[in-house]
Amino acid sequence: MGSTEKLRLGVNIDHVATVRNARGGAYPDPLRAARIAEQAGADGITAHLREDRRHISDADIEGLMEVLSVPLNFEMAATDEMQKIALRHKPHAVCIVPEKREERTTEGGLEVAREENKLAHFIAPLRDAGSRVSIFIAADPRQIEAANRIGAEVIELHTGAYCDAFAEGRFEEADAELAKLRDMSTFAHSLGLEVHAGHGLTYDTVSPVAAFKEVRELNIGHFLIGESIFLGLEPAIAEMRRLMDEARA
Numbered sequence: 001m002g003s004t005e006k007l008r009l010g011v012n013i014d015h016v017a018t019v020r021n022a023r024g025g026a027y028p029d030p031l032r033a034a035r036i037a038e039q040a041g042a043d044g045i046t047a048h049l050r051e052d053r054r055h056i057s058d059a060d061i062e063g064l065m066e067v068l069s070v071p072l073n074f075e076m077a078a079t080d081e082m083q084k085i086a087l088r089h090k091p092h093a094v095c096i097v098p099e100k101r102e103e104r105t106t107e108g109g110l111e112v113a114r115e116e117n118k119l120a121h122f123i124a125p126l127r128d129a130g131s132r133v134s135i136f137i138a139a140d141p142r143q144i145e146a147a148n149r150i151g152a153e154v155i156e157l158h159t160g161a162y163c164d165a166f167a168e169g170r171f172e173e174a175d176a177e178l179a180k181l182r183d184m185s186t187f188a189h190s191l192g193l194e195v196h197a198g199h200g201l202t203y204d205t206v207s208p209v210a211a212f213k214e215v216r217e218l219n220i221g222h223f224l225i226g227e228s229i230f231l232g233l234e235p236a237i238a239e240m241r242r243l244m245d246e247a248r249a
């Protein structure tokens, strides 16, 4: 795999739904945002159906499955309710994310190592239904090995610690987190896992991660929706796309 291989951008539209839900109506519509994201160069749309439905709704997921011409990456907790919904829609990808404190590692990823058996059983039907299963984890070899053992095809590395350190001016720590992300991308790739990354990425933090040749996809949401207030959604996404392509070149 060469560094020239195109890096995919998944645009997370959850926070369009956050703004909509602040008024309880239908505006702004996340499906409209998804269509604009496609036009702006998104290779996929990511949406997290949370157990408390704080942003994306069941109807949004149904609508996205109907209208999207790019793949849907359905983020969900490992619960029976979410598994049923995923099995009904059979999205292109399912990303298992932690929602409760006890499901998380200190770095914020899913605690896979402690829950291996349970998660292996949980993801098997999703894989059988044809969804690519991704696990959102910290850049930690124990979690990567566990994700591999349970049969995940993809891991998504949590970039939150890197982005937080950068945003708060702790640059040495940001560099150390970045080195971990780089090493763990290489390690996961050597096990045969496809590597994605995301959480908290901005124009200032995206380039070094985009340059890791083992990373095949970035999922970015909050910053892009925030930036769209100032630039508009299409230009905000197009600029992210440009920075990713430039870092990859």
Ligand code: PXP
Binding pocket: 012, 014, 048, 075, 095, 097, 136, 156, 197, 198, 199, 200, 201, 219, 220, 221, 222, 223
């Ligand atoms: N990837 C995963 C697995 C996530 O859970 C999220 C947040 O929902 C993101 C990426 C996007 O993070 P952000 O909204 O901070 O860009």
